[in-house]
Structure formats: C-alpha cells, structure tokens
Amino acid sequence: MKRNHLFAILLAFAGLLVVLLYLFGGGADGNIVLQLRLPRLILTVFTGMALAGIGSVYQLMLANPLAEPYILGISSGSAFGSILLGVLGFSLLMPLGGFIGATATLFLVWHLAQRKGSFDRSRLLIAGVIAGMFFSAGISLIMYLFQKDTMIILGTLMGNLGHVFTRSEWQFFLILAGLSLLIMVWLYFRSTALDIMSGGDVYAGSVGIDVARTRKEIFLLTSLLIGITVSYAGIIGFVGLIIPHVVRFFIPSGQKRVYPWSLAAGGIFLLFCDLIAKNIAAIELPVGVITAAVGCPFFIWLMLKK
Amino acid sequence: MKRISTLLGGFLVLLLLGGCWKNASNEGDLRIVVLSPELAEIIASLDGVELMVGVTRECDYPPELAELAQVGNFGAVDMEKVLALKPDMVFTAGLEQEALAAELAKTGLRVHTFHPRKLDDLPNIIVEIGSLIQREKQAATVADSLRKGFAEMRSQTADLPKPKVYLEIYRDPLMSVSDESYVGEVIESAGGDNIFSVLERDYARISAEDVVKANPDIIICYSEVSLESILSRKGWQDIPAIQNKRIYFEKDIDPDLILRATPRALEGLRRLNRLFYP
Numbered sequence: 001m002k003r004n005h006l007f008a009i010l011l012a013f014a015g016l017l018v019v020l021l022y023l024f025g026g027g028a029d030g031n032i033v034l035q036l037r038l039p040r041l042i043l044t045v046f047t048g049m050a051l052a053g054i055g056s057v058y059q060l061m062l063a064n065p066l067a068e069p070y071i072l073g074i075s076s077g078s079a080f081g082s083i084l085l086g087v088l089g090f091s092l093l094m095p096l097g098g099f100i101g102a103t104a105t106l107f108l109v110w111h112l113a114q115r116k117g118s119f120d121r122s123r124l125l126i127a128g129v130i131a132g133m134f135f136s137a138g139i140s141l142i143m144y145l146f147q148k149d150t151m152i153i154l155g156t157l158m159g160n161l162g163h164v165f166t167r168s169e170w171q172f173f174l175i176l177a178g179l180s181l182l183i184m185v186w187l188y189f190r191s192t193a194l195d196i197m198s199g200g201d202v203y204a205g206s207v208g209i210d211v212a213r214t215r216k217e218i219f220l221l222t223s224l225l226i227g228i229t230v231s232y233a234g235i236i237g238f239v240g241l242i243i244p245h246v247v248r249f250f251i252p253s254g255q256k257r258v259y260p261w262s263l264a265a266g267g268i269f270l271l272f273c274d275l276i277a278k279n280i281a282a283i284e285l286p287v288g289v290i291t292a293a294v295g296c297p298f299f300i301w302l303m304l305k306k
Numbered sequence: 307m308k309r310i311s312t313l314l315g316g317f318l319v320l321l322l323l324g325g326c327w328k329n330a331s332n333e334g335d336l337r338i339v340v341l342s343p344e345l346a347e348i349i350a351s352l353d354g355v356e357l358m359v360g361v362t363r364e365c366d367y368p369p370e371l372a373e374l375a376q377v378g379n380f381g382a383v384d385m386e387k388v389l390a391l392k393p394d395m396v397f398t399a400g401l402e403q404e405a406l407a408a409e410l411a412k413t414g415l416r417v418h419t420f421h422p423r424k425l426d427d428l429p430n431i432i433v434e435i436g437s438l439i440q441r442e443k444q445a446a447t448v449a450d451s452l453r454k455g456f457a458e459m460r461s462q463t464a465d466l467p468k469p470k471v472y473l474e475i476y477r478d479p480l481m482s483v484s485d486e487s488y489v490g491e492v493i494e495s496a497g498g499d500n501i502f503s504v505l506e507r508d509y510a511r512i513s514a515e516d517v518v519k520a521n522p523d524i525i526i527c528y529s530e531v532s533l534e535s536i537l538s539r540k541g542w543q544d545i546p547a548i549q550n551k552r553i554y555f556e557k558d559i560d561p562d563l564i565l566r567a568t569p570r571a572l573e574g575l576r577r578l579n580r581l582f583y584p
Contacts, residue, residue: 028515035541036515091478147381152478162479164514167538283506284479284513 007250007261015268022275039170044161044274045267046177047233048243052266053184054222055240056247056259060194061218062121068240069226072124073131075237077105078223078230079156080135080142087146087153092169095176099227105131106223119201119215158286159236161274176228183221184263190218191255236288238295239266249302336439339377339388341406342399345420346371347568348432349397351448352441360391367562367570389413395438422567423488425495429453432569448569455572456495459579463497469582471498472522472547475509477529482512492564492571496578498524514541521545524582525553528561554581 023037051069058067069075081101082094090097112127113120143153165173193214197204201211229236243266244258251257273290280290339360340346346365349358355368360375362383377387381402388396393415398407400421411417418438422428429449436445471493475481483490485500487508493500501520502512518541525547527536533553542548559581563574 028519031541031544032515032518035543036518039540144382147379151476151481155479160479162511162513164477164480165540166535167540170540278513281506284511 004251004257007247011261011265011268014272015264018268018272018275022271025275025279039165040161040163040274041271042177043163043173043232044271046180047161047229047236048239048266048268048270049184049263050180050225050229050266051236051239051270052243052262053187053259054225055266056244056255056262057187057190057194057218057222058240059244060198060255061215062124063198064121064125065245066241067125068237069222070132070235070237070240072106072128073109073133073135074102074105074128074223074226075230075235076132076135076139077108078102078227079235080138082227082231083139083142083153083156086156087142087149092172095228095231097227098231099224101135102223102227102230103220105135106219110219119212155286156230156234157288159234159288159291161233161277161287162284163232173232180225180228183225186221187218188256188259190214191259194218195255234288236270236291238291238299239270242295242299243269245299246302336395337391337393338395338397338439339391339393340365340397341377341383341388341403342380342397343367343562344399344422344566344568345397345435347566347570348435349439351569352432352436352439352444354439354441357439359393360388367568385409385413389415397435425456425488425491425567425571428567428569428571452569452572455575459497459572459575460495463495463579466497466583468497468499469523470501470520471524471526471582472501472517472520473526474529477531479511480514480517481509481529482517483509488567489565492574493526493578496575497582498578514539518542518545522547523550523552526559526581527553527555528565 019041022041023033028037055068058069058072059065061067069078078098078101081104082098084101085091085093085097109124109127109131112130113124115123139153139157143150146153193204193209196207196209197211197214204211244262247258247261247265251261270287270291273294274287276294277285277287277290336357337359338349338354338357340349340358341362343362343364343366346358346361347367349355350368350371355370358371358374360377361371362378362380363376364380365371375387375391377391378384380399383403383406385406388410395416395418396407396410398404398410398417398419400419404419407417407419418435420431420435422431429452432449432452433442433445436442436449473483473489473493475483482502482505483500484505484507485491485494485503486505490500490502490508501517501522502510505512521544523546525536525545533551533555536542536553537548537551539548547553559574559577562568563570564578
C-alpha cells in the first residue's frame, strides 16, 4: 500500500473515531450534543485547521522548517491585542484586538527583516523572536496590573477551547469562521506560487511571480486568520509546527497536496488533544499543554526515524 | 545646591514634626496595619477603626477605611510603606500573603495570620483577634451573635427542600466553587444546594456541560455578564434558573457579604435565604 493511501485511511478512521467520541462520549442528551459539544467541535476543528494550514504556508514561504505564527511573534502580538481589549471590558471586540495585534506585529517584524531594500529570511526569524519576547513581557505586565483577569489571560496563553457562546456571539463567530475559510481556500490557490518561491526569490521572479506582493498578501491575510483563532482559542503551539511535517512525511511533494491534508490533519489532531484535555483529569487541562505533550514525543520519533 | 539642602532640611524638620505629632495623638494605643479586607472588617466591627494606621486598597468596608494610608494591593504590598507606618502588629491573610507574612516577620514585626475558611471558625477567630487588640468584650458579643445566628439559620432551613444553586465567579473560562470553599458553605448554610459539591480546588474551572446537566434552580452570577447575555447562552435554555429568570447579580446580593468571612456573613446568609425562599 502506498504511503499516501495509508495516511488517508488512517486519518479518516482516526477522524471519525475522535468526532464520535467527542460528541457522544460519556452519554449526553441531544441538547448538550447540539448546543454545547457541536459548537466547541466546530471551534476546535476550525482552529486546528487554521494553525496547521498557516504553519505549512510559512514553512514553505520562509524556507524554514521552524516557521510558525508563534515563532514569528505574531501569536504573542495577537494575544496581547486581544487580552488588552478583554481586560478593558470589550470582550466582543477581542477578535479585532487580535487582528490589530497580529497585523501590527507583522508590520514591525516585516520592516525589521528588510535589509538594503530586500527581504532577509534569517532577519525575519530574529525579529520575530524579539517581537514575541516584547509582547510576552507586555502580557505579563497586563497580568500583573489586572490581577482579577488572570484566568482569562492564562486561558489565552495556554489555549482554551471552552468558550461559552451566547447566541449573538455564536453568529458573530460563524461569520468570522466563514471569512477564515475563504482565506484558507485562497491560500490553497497560492500553493503553486509558494512551491516556486521556495526555490528562491530570483528564480520565482524569473518565472513571472510577483514575489514581494504575494508575500505581503499572504502575510496580511494569515495575520487576520491568526487574530481570529487567537481571540477565540488562545495561543496553541505545536499544531502549526508538527502537523505539516507529519503530512510531508507521508506525502512528500507538492504544497497543493500537503496543504489540504495539513488542514484536515490539524483539525483532527486538535480535536483529539481537546478530547484528552477534557477527560484526562477531573479538572479540564489547558489544551496547549496537551498539544505539546502529545506533539513533542511524536515529533522526536519522526525526526529519529528520518 | 544650597537651595536643595535648605529644602531637604526643611523637609526633614517637617517629617520629624509630623512623626512626633502622630505619636503624641496615638499614645498608648496599638498601631495596626491590616493587609486583608476580611480582617480589616473584623477589626472595625470590634471598634478597632482607630487602631488601624494602614490598609490595602481592597479594604473598603467600612467606608472610614478609605481615609487610612494605603500600603498597596492585596497581592502586591509595599513593604517599605508598611515599615514606615511603624506598626505594633500586622494582620495578614493566608494563601498569597503567606510568603509576605514571612518576609514581614523577618523584619521583626509582629505578624498575625488569620484565614477563616469555615463559618464555624469565624466566631473563634474573632475572639482571638479581639484578645490580640484588647477588644475582648466586643469580640465576645460579636462572636455570640454570629454563633446564634448561624445555628438559627441552619435549623430554619434543615427540613426545607433545597434549591440547586450555581455560583459563577468567572466566565471565560467558567469557574465556580466547591462545598469546601467558604462561599460554598455559606450557600449550603443559607438553605441552598451548591451544584459542585466536589472540585479539585475551592475555586476551580468547570465545564458548561456540567452546569447544564446539574439543572440549577438558581444562578448567582458574579462574572460580569449581563442578564440578556446569560439568558441567550447556547445550550442553557432548558435550565430552570434560565427559564424562570432566577438569576442574581452583584446588585441583588453584594458579593462581599458572602465571599468574605466577616461579621456581615450573617446578613449575607439572610439575604441569600430570602433569594432561595422568596
């Protein structure tokens, strides 16, 4: 059996099992399944898809296997913006704060990465790490000043998928999720260009790709996506880093195939992690802890095997 | 340079004068710094307001405390300000303030830590504090009336059907309290049945699913959400408290009456009881 077939079958099977357990595990009536578990499932799958998708795009575009929103400081910037609006009492505007934080960080990091008018990939990573530290310090400061909101801040820093939706918040979320899906589809149609760009800017330019513009568009739209996910689910690490690598292990070539599989695998992986987070202890654990605990050993195994 | 030294000298003289004046006015009396709002309330209830020279920002009852020097927040006390007030005693709470109490004790101050966690401990602690601050008589009176009040309340509600109560202290993530917590015991003693009897900690994260499954008759909501917002939560529509709109906020029952272990606990119990059995 070919590797990619095996992967598809495994993923479909695991996905089905996780969804069934997630929705019907432990016995629950129809109201709970439809009104509480299903919205949480949608939020989780959407978040996992977005994180893994962005990870796969960044890794290719920056030709760096470590690239993901967290490393580039965008997650922290986004969390800072979203938390700031949250503690000031505008909880409905948190996605907006997340987007502004993400875009501002990206703008800053982007300009620090320019050198002599051209784009320098290694400077981008350094700038990202610095921006990440800066905004983490900012979050610590908010945490110190607004002690009674420590829980919402911790939820944002460690991932929290247990958001309680009111009807209007849910409709608002669906609109944003729809917008995010459109962005994910748009990113899919940039796959070929990304493949070519990973061969170097000069080469990509010579076959007629406007590299600078494509990069700018991708960065802007992905920061919108990050802003939305961070404001609802907080910072969840490792999904964007690990999932694309796992997918490439089974499906080695072509962003056009790696990307959609990353979306699917990211959604299912995060759902699996949330299932564990909800059930492993009597108290619900932060999902970011689980993604790290599950993801790290798996990643090490994959690396050694290679 | 000269001007600066004159200024400094003047300032020093003023400081000295101020110090003498303060000492003169309080001669013979204890000087107490209180770092927890619960203890400040207890001491005030024992006619101890004039003994207090410094409090933290959270100490807001009785309102007279607002005139006292502030030495920081409950969780971030400025040690220098405490020392500058030259207190004879410092009163601290447990938990976050334990480390701070140890630090203050190192400087040679007399530090007393009290952290009432049970209703029945409260009268005993009040008596103890009373003897520390030489207010034994007042303490005995307050403690007796509390003991009597608690016993009355419990016998009144013993045989009544208990409404199920959900107390929401945080919204994102959802947090509630266990029966082990002080406020959990207050709810039970006022005739309610707290839906989360056992939790990992006194105050802990809970899931929306568990609230819906528990079907509370009453919701006490201290998580700063509006009535409309809680009424329109997805999946909460079948909960009796939502259907009957039996949801109470800060304006219906002052959180300090039931979250703080103070002599006002009795008033808190009575008000809760009225909400539970209208």
